[in-house]
Amino acid sequence: MTAAVEIVRLSHAYRTRPVLKGISFDIAAGDFFIIIGPNGSGKTTLLKAMAGLLAPQGEIHLMGRPLEVYTRRALARRLAFVPQLITEDLPFTVREVVLMGRTPHMGLLGLEGPEDIAQTQAAMAFTGVGHLAHRKMDALSGGERQRVFIARAICQEPEIILLDEPTAALDLTHQARLMDLMERLKRERGVTVVMVSHDVNLAAMYADRLLLLKNGRIQALGPPGEVLTYDRIEETYGCRVLVDESPLGRFPRITLVPDKYAHPEKSGRS
Amino acid sequence: MTQPDPQATSIRMVGSQLTWRITLTTGVLLATLAGALVLSLTFGTTGSSLDAIWDSLTGGKETVTVGQTIVWQIRLPRALLAALVGAALSLGGLVFQAILRNPLAEPYILGISGGSAIGAILGILLGLSRFPGVSVTAFAGSMATLGVVLILSTGQSMLKKDSLLLAGVMVNAFCSAVILFLLSLTQDARLHNVIFWLMGDLSLADMHQVGILTAMLLPCFVVVFLSAHVMNLLLMGKETAQVLGINIRRATLILLVVTSFIISATVAQCGLLGFVGLVMPHLLRLILGSDHRLLVPACVLGGGTYMMLCDLIARVLSDQGEMPVGVITAMIGAPLFIYLLKRSNR
Numbered sequence: 001m002t003a004a005v006e007i008v009r010l011s012h013a014y015r016t017r018p019v020l021k022g023i024s025f026d027i028a029a030g031d032f033f034i035i036i037g038p039n040g041s042g043k044t045t046l047l048k049a050m051a052g053l054l055a056p057q058g059e060i061h062l063m064g065r066p067l068e069v070y071t072r073r074a075l076a077r078r079l080a081f082v083p084q085l086i087t088e089d090l091p092f093t094v095r096e097v098v099l100m101g102r103t104p105h106m107g108l109l110g111l112e113g114p115e116d117i118a119q120t121q122a123a124m125a126f127t128g129v130g131h132l133a134h135r136k137m138d139a140l141s142g143g144e145r146q147r148v149f150i151a152r153a154i155c156q157e158p159e160i161i162l163l164d165e166p167t168a169a170l171d172l173t174h175q176a177r178l179m180d181l182m183e184r185l186k187r188e189r190g191v192t193v194v195m196v197s198h199d200v201n202l203a204a205m206y207a208d209r210l211l212l213l214k215n216g217r218i219q220a221l222g223p224p225g226e227v228l229t230y231d232r233i234e235e236t237y238g239c240r241v242l243v244d245e246s247p248l249g250r251f252p253r254i255t256l257v258p259d260k261y262a263h264p265e266k267s268g269r270s
Numbered sequence: 271m272t273q274p275d276p277q278a279t280s281i282r283m284v285g286s287q288l289t290w291r292i293t294l295t296t297g298v299l300l301a302t303l304a305g306a307l308v309l310s311l312t313f314g315t316t317g318s319s320l321d322a323i324w325d326s327l328t329g330g331k332e333t334v335t336v337g338q339t340i341v342w343q344i345r346l347p348r349a350l351l352a353a354l355v356g357a358a359l360s361l362g363g364l365v366f367q368a369i370l371r372n373p374l375a376e377p378y379i380l381g382i383s384g385g386s387a388i389g390a391i392l393g394i395l396l397g398l399s400r401f402p403g404v405s406v407t408a409f410a411g412s413m414a415t416l417g418v419v420l421i422l423s424t425g426q427s428m429l430k431k432d433s434l435l436l437a438g439v440m441v442n443a444f445c446s447a448v449i450l451f452l453l454s455l456t457q458d459a460r461l462h463n464v465i466f467w468l469m470g471d472l473s474l475a476d477m478h479q480v481g482i483l484t485a486m487l488l489p490c491f492v493v494v495f496l497s498a499h500v501m502n503l504l505l506m507g508k509e510t511a512q513v514l515g516i517n518i519r520r521a522t523l524i525l526l527v528v529t530s531f532i533i534s535a536t537v538a539q540c541g542l543l544g545f546v547g548l549v550m551p552h553l554l555r556l557i558l559g560s561d562h563r564l565l566v567p568a569c570v571l572g573g574g575t576y577m578m579l580c581d582l583i584a585r586v587l588s589d590q591g592e593m594p595v596g597v598i599t600a601m602i603g604a605p606l607f608i609y610l611l612k613r614s615n616r
Contacts, residue, residue: 048509051513052512052513053509053512053513071517072512072515072516072517073515073516073517074515075515076513076514076515077515079513080513081509081513083509083510086507086510090505090506091505091555091559091560092502092505092506092560092561096502096561097506100502100503100506100514101514103499103503103514103515103516104514104515106499108496108499109495109496109498109499109563110498110499110502110563111288111289111563112288156514
């Protein structure tokens with residue numbers, strides 16, 4: 001199977017502060033690939049580099065071709081990017097926003113044809129926002145907004161979808177729904193899903209492969225069971241955890257151990 | 271999770287309605303514009319002349335009356351020039367507001383008009399012809415100020431709301447000083463004309479001038495209309511527009527250059543008309559929403575109507591001696607600006 005994404009010696013610095021320090025890895029086509037790591041480890045930077053939003057050093061190949069050879073429009077037909085939840089006011093309706101995902105397939109004026117409308121409807125139905133079509137974006141909850149942006153990304157008919165912490169602002173139900181949605185996208189349409197996440201348990205449940213980043217370097221890469229070991233988590237995050245097998249299946253479950261349980265004698269219980 | 275969507279059919283209908291909505295909006299605004307034109311031709315300092323218009327349209331009388339001459343030689347070019355200028359400045363405001371994502375952006379407030387005026391005055395003082403000489407120097411002036419404003423305001427981050435406005439206000443103040451400086455060097459008879467032109471004067475309009483301005487502005491209007499969808503995407507944010515396939519740098523550059531050209535062409539012909547770019551874009555956004563594919567044609571037609579009516583007010587209010595239309599636009603626009611500033615800082 002060819003790689004959807006190949007990254008070779010990728011480095012990036014914001015001004016003089018290096019964020020990515022020469023990392024190399026592949027993402028197989030059709031994988032559910034999740035990038036985890038502590039704050040400031042370079043996760044978002046890595047994702048933005050793949051979306052062509054930065055000018056890093058090193059090589060990025062998408063679907064076998066270097067990123068630089070794609071025009072913006074050509075790239076947008078094959079790769080979609082869902083940024084961290086945008087909370088500012090957007091003066092458009094849900095349908096208008098989802099329809100914008102058709103831009104790379106439409107002409108200059110963005111006048112929609114039957115195909116565009118069909119895709120828009122299908123995407124809204126897929127993420128369950130069809131009933132909100134004529135609502136203003138301002139009137140939506142965080143979870144609804146996030147699903148609108150994902151519908152927009154699906155509308156692009158991408159082969160790769162990149163998501164930056166899509167579950168961060170969501171409650172438990174919506175977290176699970178969103179992850180299931182991505183799982184379906186991968187299974188039913190063969191889309192390569194690349195996601196940045198802070199939630200190691202969600203990541204362990206859904207990821208085919210996990211990339212653990214720390215300080216701009218790869219700490220571990222592989223199936224969740226190999227990446228999420230006790231030693232590695234403690235070393236990377238600097239906190240105490242319990243790792244056991246999830247009652248749901250063959251993937252690890254991580255339990256954070258707060259101070260008062262780690263050192264019961266020092267917890268000052270009266 | 272995917273329940274049948276009862277609104278699916280209505281969504282499909284609304285989708286095919288965009289072209290229809292554009293047509294409808296354009297039609298209504300075109301009718302309003304025509305109405306304003308008739309009003310402009312009818313009223314003036316010599317009183318109402320509906321009869322004269324009617325006579326010359328029906329060709330009832332053989333002889334050309336004084337009233338007819340006033341209507342066709344003076345009022346018509348003046349009204350058409352007002353419409354062109356209003357359209358250009360409103361559209362300029364709309365584009366700047368979209369690109370800079372700032373509801374207060376407007377060519378006059380940003381100092382772009384002032385820069386054009388400096389260029390134009392220099393052109394006049396150098397003895398260049400009004401077209402193309404003065405238009406070229408005005409364009410150079412507007413590009414220079416645009417560059418200064420953008421550099422000043424993008425120093426730290428991407429076009430922050432307040433730093434952009436502050437930069438604009440300062441550039442504008444500087445331009446005003448330079449204009450006064452240049453004027454004080456001008457001693458001859460041209461001074462009165464230059465000052466009157468500066469205040470936003472339409473009284474010297476003739477059909478030749480209208481023709482030149484039309485030829486310069488129409489292609490620009492088309493370019494802006496073709497960029498309407500890009501402006502929609504820009505409202506979603508820079509990164510979003512990029513990942514949806516827009517070459518931001520190129521699109522922004524094209525829009526900024528074309529808009530500067532629109533503004534400078536207008537200033538070179540009619541001087542400084544402040545705050546015109548605020549009124550119509552905001553009014554039309556309230557009515558039509560934020561889709562620029564509707565807003566661009568609406569701004570052109572609505573802006574034209576607005577300016578024609580402002581000029582009509584200026585003409586009717588001043589019995590003897592003409593009142594520059596810039597007085598009226600500033601008296602309407604400046605309070606609106608303050609209101610919008612208060613609202614946006616809430």
